Amino acid sequence: MTTNEEGRTLDSGALKALAHPLRVRIYDLLSERGPQTASTLAALIGETSGATSYHLRALASHDLIREVAGRGTARERWWERPKGRINLPGPDEQMSPSNRAAAQIVTSEFFRLRHRTLMDYLNRSSADVPEGWEDAGLVMTTMLDLTPDQMGAVKEELTAVIDAAIERYRGQETLPGTRRVTLRAEIFDLPTANSRQTMPEE
Incomplete structure (x- = not known):
């Protein structure tokens, strides 16, 4: 991992750990909704808590996420995404084939989710817009x-x-x-x- 005033640029290990559509989704949800448990993430994603727990541990092993200190129990752990900018390296011909494939997975899934979020915003009905946020x-x-x-x-x-x-x-x-x-x-x-x-x- 390298960190500077412009944020963290993912190294090959972290990039490969994130290179799974479900892990990108989990990472995105932790950014969007704040701390979650394996169970709450499972309900949001439609997976089992065993699957989300496995992916959470994989993300944590590369410091992409961390356990929330002082919250939860040994059976129900809360996880959060550390604050700060993350720089996703795009696929580069200078990368190894495995790193390039990982970068392609991460960037493709990230922008797919980003586009879905935008389309959900554009297509939501007026009844779903909270008062005061109509033209925000x-x-x-x-x-x-x-x-x-x-x-x-x-x-x-x-x-x-x-x-x-x-x-x-x-x-x-x-x-x-x-x-x-x-x-x-x-x-x-x-x-x-x-x-x-x-x-x-x-």
Whole structure:
């Protein structure tokens, strides 16, 4: 494991430990819902508590999660995801084949869950929206024409805004009126060439 001010980058051992769809789901639920037991996770996922307990131990063995100190019993242990940013290395040709396969599993499952969360938000009925939260969210997409340096500058600006929000609202999980929200920021170059250069003239 390597850790710096930008968060933890998963080493090969942690990456392989996470490289299972059910473990990514468990990890995501601990981020979304806070501490859970094997039993509560089993109910959320639709698995047996024996299966979730096995996967929790595998995640804990690489410090991806930890037991909540002073809570639970020997038979009913509570687990949490440590706070802090996790950097998921994308599949890289310089990786070993096994590490590359693990990275593909983790990133694919993570973004599949992320997309499902977004679609659940977009498709929920007005009756399911808590009072006061009707217009609180924002989903926005735009297109820009940028150089690599310009995109890097925008990335730094977005990161600064998110880091400031994290610091400003840290530790509010028990305040009345708060709900867990997801904050997303994406900026990347598209795989196709600039459309204005490739479209035929009219």
